Amino acid sequence: MGTAVDTAKEVNGSSLSEKKLTVVFVLGGPGSGKGTQCANIVEHFGYTHLSAGDLLRAEIKSGSENGTMIQNMIKEGKIVPSEVTIKLLQRAMQENANDKFLIDGFPRNEENRAAFESVTGIVPEFVLFFDCSEEEMEKRLLGRNQGREDDNIDTIRKRFNVYMESSLPVIQYYDSKGKVRKIDAVKPVEEVFEAVKAVFIPSHEKTA
Template identity: 40%
Template sequence: SGSELGKVCADVMKQGGLVPDIVGCNMLKNAMISSGKKAFLLDGFPRSMGQATTFEAEVMSFDFCVYLECSEEVMKERLLGRGKTSGRADDNEETIMKRFQTFQKETAPVTTFFGKAAKIHVISAEQTPEDVFSATVRDIGEKMQAKLGVPADAEAPAAEASQATEAPVFPEVPLVEGSLPEDAVAVVILGGPGSGKGTLAEKLVAKYGLHHLSSGDLLRAEVASGSELGKVCADVMKQGGLVPDIVGCNMLKNAMISSGKKAFLLDGFPRSMGQATTFEAEVMSFDFCV
């Protein structure tokens, strides 16, 4: 619009920053009231804890949060591709990296905020748009229908049927005999690329005698084995997809039991809320996260 507020917002966005929480919340509130509607999809909001808490205090409570989980490599590739035609000032490599930093600092904690309220639904975004949509509908469909008063059999998306017939079928991971010790310990190291996770892992293993397990190594070994599961995993990985949480968790569980150890350092795991909750439900509780 060229307003003074718009000019200031433009300058902040060019730097990869966020506009003040109350500004974004009031813009949304005005648009929501003016629409005359009662059900809203908020795209790209909230992007910080401040926005989330301000919106709930000043506007209304959130009902659902769909978190699209995607690696920085894939997001960067997509944004640079979009920048070739979008004309957006922030679709350049320098600003994209700043936006990633802003996301990790400001937006990532919002997932914890929604997780504690049991409102978050984590969906892998490293699949086709149709598959992302189908996965989202499967995850939140019943709750949405209940909220909106839509009959359960109304509008069954065609994409969902396609997903059901075309999705890869993962063979079950054969579980080894035995169980983990009751006093087993699981330690996790989290950090961005180049943060020094590997170096720290080596030192912790040496100091505490932890058994080091890499989820990536286990998956690559399964692929190299030529098993049916390995073949399916290889196909999915080639397409940039993710193997189901339960598959990765069961691979880790087998390796942990087979090792005969009781203290483990998990490298590269968990990488999603789904992996974290599945591991705690199916294997054991985490003890420490660095």
């Protein structure tokens, strides 16, 4: 599996790998609080936050040929190819003066992961994984959509199942490399950020 991608070593990626970037993948199920914590990390640690979904939506809005193709694929219920999302992430990193990036909601599956490393030549510094129970995520998402609980519960469960099936292999892969930093995302926001800070502050800066 994924061999075609592995043979495509360093396609367009050289300028990015020369740039010496620090990349952190941010993963967690729908409602795990990724967005809130990414905003905190940006504010406290000076990272640039890149959301794969936001980049795809911005490309669609731009009206470019690429955007039209992405829109049509989404309309037809097809998955946007890894290379398309990776190109958008690459471009965003190249155009940004920063050298520290949080990539949120990507890689969504093993194929995304293999393609990203192969195309960009970048291996993430680590993976920040917001671990949250299905019950808690359900509660949070239903809280956002008040009054329509019966309409949404099935959709929420479907989203959760898709996430579990596709993203868990990515987390397991990086865990085997010692690169996963698991955060208990069930706790209150402030406590979750304390745990996040402990991951980002280099050990020599930590107070005793």
